[in-house]
Amino acid sequence: MKMKRICKKPKHGQLNPADRLSALPDEIVYRIVSFLGFKEACRTSILSKRWKYISDTNPVMELSNEVFSAEPGREDAYIKIDSFLKYVETRMKRYSKQKLHIKKLTLGFPIQRMRFRNTKVALEDKAEQWVKIAVCNQVEELVLIGPKNYEMSDTLLTAKSLRCLDCSYLEIYDYKGLELFPFLESLFFDEVYVDDPMLNRIISSCPLLKHFSLTRCSCRMESVKSIVIPCNSKLETLNLSKSLSKDEGTVTIDTSSLTSFQYIGDLRSWDVHGGRWPVISKDGFLRNLRILKIGFVSICDEVLGKLLSELTLLETLKLCNCSMLKTIRISSALLKEVRLEYCADLLDVSVDAPCLETFKYKGDFKPSMCINSQAGCDISFHIPPSSFRAENFSKMKELLKGLRNCHVFKILLLDEPAEPDKDGIFDINLGEEKLADAHLGPPCDIRELKLTLSSWIFCKSYLSVLLDGVFWTCHPRIFSLRANLRAPNRMIEALVSRLNEMANCWKHPLKRVEVEGANCSDLLKTKKLDLQLRLHW
Template sequence: MNPDCEETVSGQLNTVDRFSDLPDFLVHHIISFLDTREAYRTCILSKRWAHISATNPIISCWPSDEVSARLLGYIDSRMQRYAKDNLRIRTLILRFPASNKVFGCDVEDIELSRKLEELSCKVDEWICIAVRNQVARLVLHGPINYQLPDILLSAKSLRQLNCYKVEIPYYNGAINLASLQTLELLRVDVEERMLNHIISACLLLKCLSVESCYGFKTIVIPCCSQLKELTLSNTLPKDGTIVLETSSLACFKFSDSTSDRWPVMSKPGLLRNLRTLDLSSSGITDGDLGKLLPELASLETLHLVNCRRLTMIRISSVQLKKIYLVNCHGLLYVTIDAPSLTKFKYKGDFDPDCIITISSQASCLLSVHTIPYCLDTPGFFKLKQLMTGLRSCNALKIWLSDDYDESGPDDIKFDEEELGDVNLGPPRDIRELKLSLYDQNLSRSSVSAFLNGLFWTCRPDIISFQFFFHEPDLMIQLFMSELEDMANCWGHPLKRIESLDANCSNTLKSKKVDLQLRLHW
């Protein structure tokens, strides 16, 4: 018998409404995945659901294109009820559209300034209610020229604050954000003394993100801070400075595409607990990186993106597990001695003039994202060199894409005789070779050279293809044909090729096709 049904005396079955028996807090959690309008519509289900909708501690106002009087009236009436009944507000999300439309007014409308001022006053009132009712999370994408009210700086219960396109005016009083753990500022106007005042006052702050903000020149993370994650993106002027005085940082992400200098200052030993370093800086030099890396005794993940002034990287680390080099086009020498390395990713022109040497005792995944014509004979030779320093390579991933280089031919050429007397031994045995191709209409000769160079480099048990094409079936047939023609060209020819995707024939019409082949040597 269905456990949700009960049998009556007459033998008929009555359905039991288990959902209505759920406690309020659980139903609140369920409808928290709905937006404000959808959550409000649940009130028609029953009297209890009307109560649930009215007492939901999660309030979300997110108009898609225009701020209407009807929507603001509903939010206001709901906030007034929370204030009257002293109901807990756990989350308040106010996201106003980026356009200048308020109550149907365009930016040229003479009524716009007045209505924006009225809206700002109403948002101030809602924030005051939320603070008094112990709000824990506030997400605010403010209306135009909106300034945060001072009362928000005394929200003792606030744990997470996300601000977008607002202004934080200077406040010389005491800041009492005793519970704040996450602070996100995006395109925010804030004075330097105010920003540093907030950082130093929030002793429990664990995660700080400042992106595309302005109004300050120096950011100081004091020694008393317990900050674990720091993200700074395109937010400093050319002469700006970041002063790190704390030793608690575990993750530091820095992005700056305009500065011609390395702006980070830190005393020796303070970065000993850093585990993840993500740098996208046009200003960092070989000397800067050479001084920084020895300080990172606990570093496990290193991202270097668009660091075009770097020409040489030397890394020796027992803890390092993942390295990503992306579009660092000035590199000439890369030497990595990392016994625990499990993943190495390289994106950019696969320039054979750049010498990359990797030494690792762990099983490592190599990932190379390049444009087709860089995989010529020297390119495959460089790829094979990369694999020689690895004790074990469980997978090799090759991405072919023109997404960052629109010039140049797409032909792939490989001729082993060009290498002369150079011999790196037989192809490397690996578990899987992963190939991803993005809108590459390669010729038959390029496909043949591509596969020939890869089989000269490695001997996989599995080949996995990912085709991102409008019509991938022709390219798949070309690759399959070349695989069959090449099967007898090697000392251990392919005995059988199996498609592990039973629905492959049905997916050929899609824009993305995953195809996996088992190779039997």
């Protein structure tokens, strides 16, 4: 005799636990699904019948699939791509028929031109059809990747609901008599084919545009020659990367609304001196700038000095591959972050910033550095071992003296020297005699020291002098040593042995050496492992 299952009914005012997902309001459910990717959002349809409806009417759609990366010559690739296109077609028609609101739509197509055996329809026609549906359904954010040589239509250019547009591998021609992007706030172009007049017309025709990015864009195989930011522009973020003509390009800024500006020269035409600094602006027009990033540009000391003197509100400065710079002098009350990377001729760096929190330097450790900061600051040096010498410790020591409190001091020695010695080991010439002549004096107290080493420099003599120099430079409360242990076991033994010696040496008052996660015997049997040692004072 079968017994009936007795289900307790929920009390009055209580929800059945099994139906709580179905009881959520549409706004909350759409909010949850918006944080998921395309595949994850589709999987939520199994939760309940109502969630199946939510998945099919989600205002955030990501119709970009890996099937386009399949090899077109294979029969299964054609079937897979054709199935995906039919799925997208069905879903877009549903949105069009039911007039469902589209908040964000991502359409990803293959970059190359191709036609598929079963559909017999060019991807350009599909893109145009789906874009029109999105515009009719009041799309707010559109990410359109390809197809290559797809010409942007006037339907998209005049969309009044559009707030953010991110395009790649498209073509834009001159559309006279049209009101372009009347309510657009963010515009991102990557490898878009557009000429100067049309580009400047788009910038000047968008009264609400706040964020604009131009990356690797050109017209008729020529880079953009002229960009003008008009005086009535409300632009806050401007990102120009690898698009402006090296010799003739100019950026004219006639607005004071910019808070972030990044300019990266064209790496394809970049030589040892880089491209020239193309920015033309009147005095005071960049006074509200808070973030400035410059890369692969031949900007001299005088031009940079004049520019920095105008930026009284600057908080972040990054200079990368600016090979003409020899001296950098910064004095700012609000500056919080400075990054200097691979400025080959740099000889002198002086930073007077009471609020400085982060200072990062990459490249040969040639320049003398002076940093004055009253805040807790993190210092980072990424130096090729071949350029690291005993005199570098004295430079680091002087730098630490200018800080009231150093939270984290990082030294990264990762690049490999040119040639190994006869035993196949890269031994750097860092002699103990040179270290003794450096006159480092008493070490500075810092909170934490992080030292990262390449496996190529795990020779005993170099490691011993390096550790001595580091601890004569500073006394950290925490010392972290990270190394990719591809070196022979004898080098790992030398590392652990030297650290144990330092723990018992009067010059380095270490109490003990701790290996996190494993003991030394297990480490010696491992060929490749990230090792962390924390030494306690």
